[in-house]
Amino acid sequence: MSGCVQRHREDREPVVITGRAAVSPLGTDVGTMLDRLFAGTSGVRAIAVDERARTAAEQFAAPVETIPTPAGIEPDVFAGLDRLEQICLAPLVAAVADAGLDRSAGGPRIGLVLGLGAEQLKAWELDYLAGGGRVFESRRDATLVHRLAGQPPPAGRAATRWPWDGPGSRWAGSMPAWQEAATS
Amino acid sequence: VPAGRLLLGATPLGQPADASGRLAAARTLTQLSAGGAVTVSPHIVPQCSLHSVAGAVSVALGMHGPHLGVGGGPDALAEGLFAATTLVTGGGDPACTAAWLVATDWDEEPALDADGEAREDPVCRALAVLLEPLDTPDDGGGKLAPLSLSVRTPRIVVHGEPAHETSGGLVAFARAVAMCAEGGALATWTVTCPWGAEIRLSGRQRPAPVRLREAA
Numbered sequence: 001m002s003g004c005v006q007r008h009r010e011d012r013e014p015v016v017i018t019g020r021a022a023v024s025p026l027g028t029d030v031g032t033m034l035d036r037l038f039a040g041t042s043g044v045r046a047i048a049v050d051e052r053a054r055t056a057a058e059q060f061a062a063p064v065e066t067i068p069t070p071a072g073i074e075p076d077v078f079a080g081l082d083r084l085e086q087i088c089l090a091p092l093v094a095a096v097a098d099a100g101l102d103r104s105a106g107g108p109r110i111g112l113v114l115g116l117g118a119e120q121l122k123a124w125e126l127d128y129l130a131g132g133g134r135v136f137e138s139r140r141d142a143t144l145v146h147r148l149a150g151q152p153p154p155a156g157r158a159a160t161r162w163p164w165d166g167p168g169s170r171w172a173g174s175m176p177a178w179q180e181a182a183t184s
Numbered sequence: 185v186p187a188g189r190l191l192l193g194a195t196p197l198g199q200p201a202d203a204s205g206r207l208a209a210a211r212t213l214t215q216l217s218a219g220g221a222v223t224v225s226p227h228i229v230p231q232c233s234l235h236s237v238a239g240a241v242s243v244a245l246g247m248h249g250p251h252l253g254v255g256g257g258p259d260a261l262a263e264g265l266f267a268a269t270t271l272v273t274g275g276g277d278p279a280c281t282a283a284w285l286v287a288t289d290w291d292e293e294p295a296l297d298a299d300g301e302a303r304e305d306p307v308c309r310a311l312a313v314l315l316e317p318l319d320t321p322d323d324g325g326g327k328l329a330p331l332s333l334s335v336r337t338p339r340i341v342v343h344g345e346p347a348h349e350t351s352g353g354l355v356a357f358a359r360a361v362a363m364c365a366e367g368g369a370l371a372t373w374t375v376t377c378p379w380g381a382e383i384r385l386s387g388r389q390r391p392a393p394v395r396l397r398e399a400a
């Protein structure tokens with residue numbers, strides 16, 4: 001089955017990076033992370049078995065100790081998000097600030113592409129280990145992009161998400177096929 | 185499409201990750217609790233994540249372009265259509281002259297028992313569509329394609345609630361493709377992204393026969 005899509009742009013516009021941010025085991029800002037990276041510092045360390053590990057074999061990890069609360073979001077609201085939401089939202093907000101985009105005046109429309117391949121697998125695992133049964137339920141959960149993307153807050157509550165107003169989607173690539181493409 | 189120019193944008197839409205991934209994840213978690221870590225297959229992440237179907241398709245067919253898994257949620261069809269059109273019209277590799285869109289969906293989301301096995305016999309459908317760009321937006325570039333896709337973005341974007349329907353999206357799309365291609369009463373079909381963009385499928389002149397192949 002084949003079809004055509006309408007090409008709207010003949011000239012391909014350049015893409016540049018205007019804002020950066022990071023939340024990583026090496027630091028929660030780009031400068032710190034790069035300094036430690038170039039100094040050869042490793043984020044992997046031995047952890048207490050009862051700290052994060054679920055089995056005795058999981059005694060080493062690269063944990064993110066703290067996730068900074070993004071500017072413009074109330075700390076108690078941020079604390080109420082699950083950890084995956086926090087670790088995505090914090091650098092996203094910081095990167096937009098780093099780019100100098102003024103959202104208060106309207107500004108350009110901003111989209112969001114989240115590169116995350118195993119979101120649901122991790123969410124189901126954490127829920128199951130906490131005694132839940134979401135993985136057995138016959139339903140489709142909204143992806144993280146949609147949970148982050150400015151859904152209407154409950155009545156009487158302030159918006160808890162940063163309002164993206166452009167396209168939002170979750171994409172994931174596969175390394176074996178990229179390798180195949182590179183070596184062909 | 186000449187093999188040397190073929191670039192792949194295989195976009196397995198959400199449900200491969202959510203569904204086959206959910207079945208496998210449920211079995212793995214029950215096995216883990218019963219038998220420990222040695223019962224966990226090393227294939228669970230590479231074969232059941234969002235990217236896995238696109239990667240498998242591209243390797244199996246020996247394709248040479250970018251490939252992505254897109255979606256993973258209720259709006260996967262709209263997201264996949266948008267991503268596929270972006271691949272061949274908006275950016276990326278200029279040599280990307282075509283993209284396969286591979287969409288999958290369950291008829292009904294499977295219900296699982298305590299062992300992670302499906303209680304019934306769920307039906308998963310798949311649809312593959314080859315997309316190529318028109319040379320110009322107006323005259324069709326001389327191509328007589330039976331179908332065309334276009335994206336209309338809204339002036340003001342308000343993110344809505346994601347779709348919650350549990351079936352029908354892919355079936356409706358497949359029927360629309362067939363009906364538009366046949367030049368019947370249905371000339372257009374649209375799907376709306378959660379951020380407001382409208383993706384329109386339109387039948388074009390000189391309809392060509394379209395063969396649908398369905399597997400359960």
